[in-house]
Amino acid sequence: MKMNRMRSMLFSPANNPKMYLKAPVFRPDCILFDLEDSVAFTEKDAARDLLCEAVKVLDFGSSDVCVRVNSLRTPFCEKDIKAIVPAGVRFIRLAMCESRDDVIQISQMLSEAEKESGVEEGSVKVQCSIETVKGVLNARETVTGSDRVVSLSFGAEDYTRSLGTKRTREGRELMYARMYLPVVAAERGISAIDTVYSAIEDAEGLKAEADMAANYGFTGKSCIHPNQIDVIHSAFMPTEEDVEHARKVMTALEDAKAKGEGVFVVDGKMVDEPVIQRARKVLMQIGE
């Protein structure tokens, strides 16, 4: 399964025309156009129409586009899918994703939309947004619901609400989910995106949180302000030594394949499958 580099996902309200032109300027790895919480109930139709017209004609440069669709438990989700698939959206974040059944349901919805618009089945990829206690506990099963699932993300605001606690700067209340979700993602071979850091002015706090998320095994982080992108990119960027080593591993792998050898050595150490996987991940993070 191919994983694109996705260190940063910049939230952008889908009903604001300005953001379609502004967001790509800051070059996040991915722009996350939001049809869910940042759009008032009375404006869901307008946001959907604006998003569809924008993605048909605009070039978002080096940034991928993802759309956060409304939860399956709202009347908006099906309309979102029916509109955005023919418009050209190929990556969605499913809000409030709680179970394997949710993934199966959204996958069926996507298959129907793909069929109706003449798009190859399975083209639209899914990121499961895990943002409740139930979602966290079910995550390992949830991500197996469809091959469309290429990523999971963690949403702390709703999670803390469902846990019956509140968010703190230190984030101790998020520790269980933050340690568990990257493990789920790693087992499945998909990316894991950490929750947003809401204090826009607190660059130091953001850096500490992003470094911690990277240590836990997250591969990227959602953000709500362009100023947060560089800090996040530096936290999730592998070191130069990591990149150099990863390139050596991949070159040696090609050589070994050409010679028909199963085992090979890099820098005096035998290379096995986990080392190769890590090398691939490092190169993916820098866009190679």
Add this chain to the structure above:
Amino acid sequence: MGESRIGTAGRDKPQDCLVTVDLERKRGINITLNSKMEKMFGEAIHKAVEDALKEVGVKAADVTVDDFGSLDFTIKARTKTAVARARGDENE
């Protein structure tokens, strides 16, 4: 008296526009444009509205566009939303 067949979409914010569509008109499309950029982009704005109406199958309507520096994709989107609202489509 039937229900009103007027729909409005958009906002009076920079790079957005307010589009009002009245479907009571019997024949043809009549567009009233209020824009500081009319001399430069009036033709393009008219075309964006007409294209959007055609895409959603509207052959007769009075349309008012209050433009605040919007681009084509915004004008088309707001026109389509205004038509859907004028038709009474549920906002779901």
